[in-house]
Amino acid sequence: MTQQVKFYQTGTYTVGNRLLDQDQRTVQSSLDRSNALDSGHRACQGCGEALGARFAIDAAMRATDNQLIACNATGCLEVFTTPYPETAWQMPWIHSLFGNAAAVATGVAAAQRVKGKKEVRVIAQGGDGGTTDIGFGCLSGMFDRNDDVLYICYDNQAYMNTGVQRSSATPPAARTATTMPVGPNPGNEFGQGKNVPLVAMAHGIPYVATASVHDLHDLERKVTKAMSMRGARYIQIFVPCPLGWGSKPCDSIKLARMAAECGLWPLFEAEDGEITASTKLRKPAPVNGYLKLQRRFAHMFKPGNEAQLEGMQALADKNIAKFELLEEKGDEE
């Protein structure tokens, strides 16, 4: 009788790498990973974006046999990886402007096509401000034309590079420099914001996914899948920002996991505009645990702000229903 190997840590779906066969291990754990975003850059301690970019780009490099060009929007990722004459990018990389990464990528992809370099693939990347706000027009245009580009948005839910101002990806109630926790409705407004993965789906593009830095296997799988396809693809990766969120650098992965497990960051995939899969939650956690670890939400726990907490829980509950995050009974592995 053989003993069944349990891959998952208690209460989570996180797979311990060392328990897996070699061919099932992550790109990130491989000695052969490209290190396309190399060490020595200037990201803050605990930066989720640095992790997310590293995970995603290395997976994309593996998937394309290193035949990859990156187009970067202005933002933290651009700044902390470069100032000339230094660069952390061990791959062809271009930064043009804040709002045009998707369009620049379209141009790079067009040049590969016209030169017959079918094997050379293109990704565009930016933060949530460069993607959901100022870069939104170019992003939608790239989707509309179904250009052969994977756009990756590293979503830390505000303009961190300029000092933590609200973006259209900032969650309700969150404190930012432009949504201060003062007055009768402290923090960011409820009822605002933009769900760009859903907007991307509405373009009918081949592939849309959300991912998070806490689930490396899932993230790498989605990037790899995206790179196996042609046309416009979009992945939005949840990347905690200790500086902007007022959280401990050592809690970044934990916060990412908690955001997923309470339903505030649903992990799902969609093809041709239809949701095809979502990561199930064994037992959704209440949002309070996730919110409590971040100073940007501290005002919500003051007396009188109970409605904001209820509002956040309602958002999580809505996500759980909408993306069918609850495991059906008897669905356990």
Add this chain to the structure above:
Amino acid sequence: MLKQMEGSMAVAEAVALARPEVICAYPITPQTHIVEGLGEMVKSGQLENCEYINVESEFAALSVGIGSSAAGARTYTATASQGILFMAEAVYNASGLGLPIVMTVGNRAIGAPINIWNDQSDSMSMRDAGWIQLFCETNQEAVDVHIQAFKIAEKLSVPVMVCMDGFILTHAYERIDMPEQAQIDQFLPPFTPRQVLDPANPVSMGAMVGPEAFTEVRYLAHRRQMDALELIPQVAKEYAEIVGRDSGGLISTYKADDAETLVISLGSVIGTIKDVIDQRREEGEKIGCVAIRSFRPFPIAEIRKACANAKRIVVLEKCFAVGMGGMVASNVRMALSTQPVPVYNVIAGLGGRPITQKSLHNLFNEAAADTLEGLHFLDLNKEIVERELERERLDECSGSVAENILRDIGAVAASKV
């Protein structure tokens, strides 16, 4: 080959002869026919090995061009008016990155009030963006200069704007002598980029530069434009040797050698000015003109030389820096700062107002008598202006200036002005 054709179509054919690899298209009057023409050529297969991309804005048009040029593809786009303002951030970015994109500007006014007709405010708004700016007098010149523009851009790694007056040139049917493909293939070698995005040789492009190097980077951009002062005439010469036609260069002169009155202008209005000069020469007046073909780089030495013997200079321009005066005149004055010659600045043709021979005769009469103001607005109706000023004095809420004036003069539509 001689053909009777629309200016825009002629430019489209000329651009096709340059074998562009990526073309970004976004409609804005009056350049639209150019990209329409190219779109049909790509779709039909007449223009091979070319990606034609319909984008969602001018900002995207030039941004796609930045990507394709950085990846080593010969890149072309066209715009006008509000479009060049909408892409302004990318205009500076393309030159800063040293990407030899060629872009047509079908010169048109900038609103508000919205106006689709010709003046040169649009390209002039980008005169300091680090692009080479070449202005065309005729559609034949537009054809030749577009082809030369690719060579100039790629040799210097600097983008080039080819400026042609909207409607007056873009929509005019003229006889065009179209070069043969073999001639252009001989004239224009394939594009070898200075730096390229290539997985075989990874580079980082467009990273941040601090105060320790920014001045030197900017200075070198200026130096490159100074190099263009030598390259532009050289390329025109090479073109003439192969195609057999003189066009391009930094300036052209007409009856300027002995001229006491020298008119300086740029673009299609030079044609009207030449006709007026011919008529006045018959009356014995020593008058001539200089057409500025390269506005950036500004040909200071050539302007100085051309103006050496003139007694007065009249700079006539279809653009206007509000609160200051003409941009071209400011540049000419700087070029002539050591020459004690009066420079009269004339603002004309704004928003498509016709520049007639009659108006030019009146203007040159005043110039010859040295009674012209330093800054003169050709055919400005001062009575209309005074009446509007009076309305504003009488009523704090006097409403839209543009609407008031049109109601005042009783014009039904702006096009009838």
